[in-house]
Structure formats: C-alpha cells, structure tokens
Amino acid sequence: MEFFLQLSIQGLSVGFLYALAALGFVMIFKSSSVLNFAHGELLAIGAFIFLAFSVWLKLPIYLSFLFTLVGAFILGFVIERLFLRPLIGEALIEVIMLTVGLAAMFKGLLLVIFGGNLFSYPDFLPAGLTIRWGAINIPPVYVASFIIGIIFLSIFGFFFKYSSQGIYMRSVADNQPAALSLGVHVRRVFAMSWAIAALVCAISGIILGIMNGINVHDISVLGLKVFPVVILGGLESIGGAIIGGLIIGVLETFTGGYVSTSLKEVIPYIVLVFILLVKPYGLFGLVEIERV
Amino acid sequence: MRKLKLHPCGKFNEQYGEELTIFSTDFGRLWMWVGLFLLFVVLPFICKPYHLYVINHIGIAAIAAVGLNILIGYTGQISLGHGAFFGVGAYAAAILATAVGFPFWLSVISAGVITAFVGVLFGIPSVRLKHLYLTIATLAGQFILQYIFVQWESLTKGPMGIMLPRATLFGIDVKGDRNFYYVIFVCFVILTWVAVNLIRTRFGRAFIAIRDNDRAAEGMGIPIFKYKLISFAISSFYAGFAGGLAAYYIGSITPEPYTLMLSVEYIAMIIIGGLGSIPGAVFGAIFITLLNEILSQSTQFFMNIEGLAKIALTIAPLREFVFGLAIVLFIIFEPKGLAEVWRIIRSGFRLWPFSY
Numbered sequence A: 001m002e003f004f005l006q007l008s009i010q011g012l013s014v015g016f017l018y019a020l021a022a023l024g025f026v027m028i029f030k031s032s033s034v035l036n037f038a039h040g041e042l043l044a045i046g047a048f049i050f051l052a053f054s055v056w057l058k059l060p061i062y063l064s065f066l067f068t069l070v071g072a073f074i075l076g077f078v079i080e081r082l083f084l085r086p087l088i089g090e091a092l093i094e095v096i097m098l099t100v101g102l103a104a105m106f107k108g109l110l111l112v113i114f115g116g117n118l119f120s121y122p123d124f125l126p127a128g129l130t131i132r133w134g135a136i137n138i139p140p141v142y143v144a145s146f147i148i149g150i151i152f153l154s155i156f157g158f159f160f161k162y163s164s165q166g167i168y169m170r171s172v173a174d175n176q177p178a179a180l181s182l183g184v185h186v187r188r189v190f191a192m193s194w195a196i197a198a199l200v201c202a203i204s205g206i207i208l209g210i211m212n213g214i215n216v217h218d219i220s221v222l223g224l225k226v227f228p229v230v231i232l233g234g235l236e237s238i239g240g241a242i243i244g245g246l247i248i249g250v251l252e253t254f255t256g257g258y259v260s261t262s263l264k265e266v267i268p269y270i271v272l273v274f275i276l277l278v279k280p281y282g283l284f285g286l287v288e289i290e291r292v
Numbered sequence B: 001m002r003k004l005k006l007h008p009c010g011k012f013n014e015q016y017g018e019e020l021t022i023f024s025t026d027f028g029r030l031w032m033w034v035g036l037f038l039l040f041v042v043l044p045f046i047c048k049p050y051h052l053y054v055i056n057h058i059g060i061a062a063i064a065a066v067g068l069n070i071l072i073g074y075t076g077q078i079s080l081g082h083g084a085f086f087g088v089g090a091y092a093a094a095i096l097a098t099a100v101g102f103p104f105w106l107s108v109i110s111a112g113v114i115t116a117f118v119g120v121l122f123g124i125p126s127v128r129l130k131h132l133y134l135t136i137a138t139l140a141g142q143f144i145l146q147y148i149f150v151q152w153e154s155l156t157k158g159p160m161g162i163m164l165p166r167a168t169l170f171g172i173d174v175k176g177d178r179n180f181y182y183v184i185f186v187c188f189v190i191l192t193w194v195a196v197n198l199i200r201t202r203f204g205r206a207f208i209a210i211r212d213n214d215r216a217a218e219g220m221g222i223p224i225f226k227y228k229l230i231s232f233a234i235s236s237f238y239a240g241f242a243g244g245l246a247a248y249y250i251g252s253i254t255p256e257p258y259t260l261m262l263s264v265e266y267i268a269m270i271i272i273g274g275l276g277s278i279p280g281a282v283f284g285a286i287f288i289t290l291l292n293e294i295l296s297q298s299t300q301f302f303m304n305i306e307g308l309a310k311i312a313l314t315i316a317p318l319r320e321f322v323f324g325l326a327i328v329l330f331i332i333f334e335p336k337g338l339a340e341v342w343r344i345i346r347s348g349f350r351l352w353p354f355s356y
Helices: A002-032 A039-056 A061-087 A092-114 A140-162 A164-174 A176-181 A186-212 A216-233 A238-259 A267-278 B026-046 B049-074 B082-100 B104-127 B131-151 B176-200 B202-212 B214-219 B224-250 B260-273 B278-304 B309-333 B337-351
Strands: A131-133 A136-138
Touching: A002 A039, A002 A140, A002 A164, A002 A186, A002 A216, A002 A238, A039 A061, A039 A092, A039 A186, A039 A216, A061 A092, A061 A186, A061 B309, A092 A216, A092 B131, A092 B260, A092 B309, A140 A164, A140 A186, A140 A238, A164 A176, A164 A186, A176 A186, A186 A216, A216 A238, A216 A267, A216 B131, A238 A267, A267 B104, A267 B131, B026 B176, B049 B082, B049 B176, B049 B202, B049 B224, B049 B260, B049 B278, B082 B104, B082 B131, B082 B224, B082 B260, B104 B131, B104 B224, B131 B260, B176 B202, B176 B224, B176 B278, B202 B214, B202 B224, B214 B224, B260 B278, B260 B309, B260 B337, B278 B309, B278 B337
Parallel strands: none
Antiparallel strands: A131 A136
C-alpha cells in the first residue's frame, strides 16, 4: 500500500511536469494551429536564459525572472518574424517541417553554447512551502509550480474566452482566410501568439529546471513527450493538457514500478497510438467531423 | 524513325500523352544514357576507395529518400518514423540472414517486404486522421520501434547488435566497395525507374490527387484509405530495402543509428531536394550525405591539430544545427528544393541567350 501511495505521489508530480510542459504547446496550437515540434527546445531556451541571468550574471532572482520573461517574449516575436511569417498561407506540411528544422537548429545551438552537461539553479524557494501530511512530503517546488499552474490556467482561460485578442487568436486558428476577410490582423495575431507561447514555455522551462536540473537532451525529450499528453487531453484544451499530463505521468510511474523500468519510456507512445486509433480527438478536444 | 526533339524553345505538346512522357526532349534521354555510362563504367574506376564508400552511402540514402518522397512528396502524408523503418529493414535482413540463413538477395528483398508490413501497421491510424495527427502517430511509431530494437533481446540481441555474414550474389563474393557499388547502384537504378513510372500510373495519380485535395479525391471515387496504405507500404518497402542493403554493407548493426535524428535527416533530404520530385530526392541524398561527411571529416581534422581539439568538440553538435538551418532556409527561400534550382539552371541553358 505504501509503495502504491508513493508511486501515485511520484506519478502525479511527474505528470504535473508534463502538464506544465504541454501548456505552451497547447497555446501555440490553439492560436495558430501549428504543431510545434520545437517545443522542447523552446522550454530549454527559457530555462537556459534564466540560468544565464541568475547564475552567470548573478542577478537577483526576481530581476532575472523578469528579464527571462522579456527575453522569451522577444524571442517569440523574432521566431515568428523570421521563420513563420514567410509561411503564412502556405500548406500545413511546410509549417510542420519548419518546426522540425527549428528544433534541430535550436538544439544544436544550445549544445554549442552550453554543452550537454547538467546544470542546476541555486536554491531560492522558501522552505515554508513544504507540505507535510503524514508520511507524504511534498517539496516546495511542486507547491510553487502548482500555484503558478493554477494562476496560468485561469489567466489563459479568461484570456481565450473573453479578451478580444484571445478571440482573434481562436478565429485565426479556426479558419485563417475567413478571419482575414473579417478584418482580423492575422500577422499581428500570429506574432502575439508566438510571443505569449514562448513566454509560457520559458516559465515552464524554469520550473522544469528547478525540479529536474537543466540538460538540453532531457528537456528536448520532454518536449516530445508532450505529444501523448496533448493528444490524450485533446489538442485545443488547456484543461485537457493538465489532466492528460497527470494521467500520462501516473501511468508511466506505475508501469515503471509494477511492470518494467524500460517499458516506462515508451508506454506514453503506446497509449498515444491507441488513443489515435480509438478516440483521435482526445478527452476534451474539439471534434471536427469530417469524413474523408 | 520518328523525328528527334532536341531543343524546343517551348512546350508544343499535341497530345495528352506527351504530358506524361518522362523525358520532354530526346536530349534528356541522351543525357540519361551518358549519366548511366558515367555511373557504371567511369565512376567506379576513377574513385578512391574512400570516395566509393561515400558514394555507396549516397546510393543507399537515395533509395530510402526516393521512397519517402513517394509518401511525403506525392501523397502528402508526413512520416517521422522513417529512421525506424530503415532500422526495421536492417534488422529484418540481419535476422533473416543469421537465424534463418537466407541468401543475400532474398533477405534484402524480404527486409523490404517486412518493413512494408510494419509501415502499413503505423499507417492504419490514417483511416480517421489527417496529416497533423498522422505525423504524431508515426512519431510514436518511431519510439516504439526503437524500444523494440533495444528490448526484444532474443530477436535483436539488444545493444550487442548482430554481425552479418558476407554477402554473396550468384556465387560471387560481394566484398569490397567496388563490388558493392554495383549492387547498390543497380538496385538504385531499378527502384528509381519503378518510382518514376509508378507516379505515371493510376496509383501515382491517385496519390497526387490525395495530396492536393483529399475530399475532392474521395469525391472522384478514389478509395483514399486504400491508397494511403499503399503509399505507406511502397515507401516503407524502399526504406526497408535500403536498410537491408546498409546492414550488409556495414557488416554489423546496433540499435543506435536508427533514432529520430535519422528520420529528420531523411525528411531534410527530400525537403532540400524538392518535395514531389524524384531527382530531388537524389539531390537531397547527395547533399545531406556529403554535408554529414564534410562535418565529420572536419571534426577529425580539428581533432588532430594540437590546441584546436576544443573546436572539434563544438562541431559535433553543430551538425544538428546545420541540418536544421538547411531545412529552414530551404523551406523559406526555395520550397521546391534543389530540383527547382536544377530546373532553372537547365532552362537557362536551353533558352540561352534569351533567358531572363
């Protein structure tokens, strides 16, 4: 029983990590319907910018957090301007390929600059955030990221539902030509959505870095694990991403604990194939009925 | 004898059949024979063994890239699993040769067939899914197959790998780069010829129709699902065949090379070469293999110089960067790839001095 409980806690915390990583992905997909294969690399870039500010330049944490957010926001704009704007109106296949290329490019660049070593941030979270409950001990990182996650979920939920910018984004994702003809500034919406997504990625990246340490390879693998998570939850649903992340995390940990440790790494992908066959739009996804 | 068409200064087709000809001019046919002569008679005898080794790798990559181009370029279904399919071919050939004792030719062909079945298996999600979801399904396929390569130890020997026996063909021992050169390039010419002609048949036209507009294709009576699976099967056959050849050529296989990076490399080949163009796939294979070779050579070069070893270490990850950059630049600036550049150069010559 204790083993079970321990695994559940561990699984939930891993799942939370996945959910966090999936947030930015869903943001980009929801607002521009681009399947971003460079997602893991965006997370890693955020984590490394924070590392550069906080450890190398030794700026105070608040300042470096702020600078990282600003940096990520600008980076999102730049990526959109340089790489994605030329492709507005092009076939989806080319956009997907482009993000595959970007992924390889960013990963190579990060490896050249930072190398493949494991880095870690200084400990800065207050120890008072720890939750003790009987034998269960939840470290402050998870509490902090849980709070941040909840805040983000509600901010973005409201943003997409009520703000005009959010509605523009959804309209562009739904039907680009129609949005264009109704007077939505598609290019600005694209730029905004990439900037915001890069910002969300940076925050997730920093939290991942605090939890697991920062390593280019690890984070880019995590970026690919996002796919089972978002497919399970439904590509357009932020809530679905979180639930999907938790389910995948728990499933992975239980497989590791009860079945075999090596199966742990692929079980999300096996689940992914299964979901695609049975319920391709996920638990909370938008069902597009189009029989072809 | 019919009149030769050598240098028309425009398109003067009189029948629909002329649209479908492989060579629009007899000049092109002439060049093909010159090219085959260079490929089989001149090139193997003027190259050093190291150059032959590189050319052989280009040939193997070109076979797989031509196959992948049928799937991505002509049918419009993106596959991120071709690195693993290549690996399936390599493992199938190795296992059939060692455990079952198949001869060289039979195990390479069966490797292609087995890979075709595996490809169809991962193509099945395309019943209900459009390319966006399908891409993710093939990504999952890549990881699942990679897992099987490492973990199914009774069959694949896990990380130890498998040593292959010597390849013999018609009683002749195919050893050395030059003999293998002939094997690879005869296969390459045959398979490319098949691919070029496939595109002109009912199948090829159905593939193109599905790529351009799947709903319209369905409306015109093309059973989309069947043709998508056929495309998956053909494309995986090419990948598996190339994988089997590569396994025999290298002589031993381990699970390491068949990662997502290899899939990305193949996609890079056909994007850089030109989507939906058979010569493009070949150009892409040449470009990427040479790029790989140049980068690994320069790493070695810097390694050997005192004090520059540090630069060499940074070049290794630079390889990934250069790949990514090449994909991105080609998509943005020349989405039709090297094939389009080649066409522009050719028509420049043809129209000279009035080209503009």
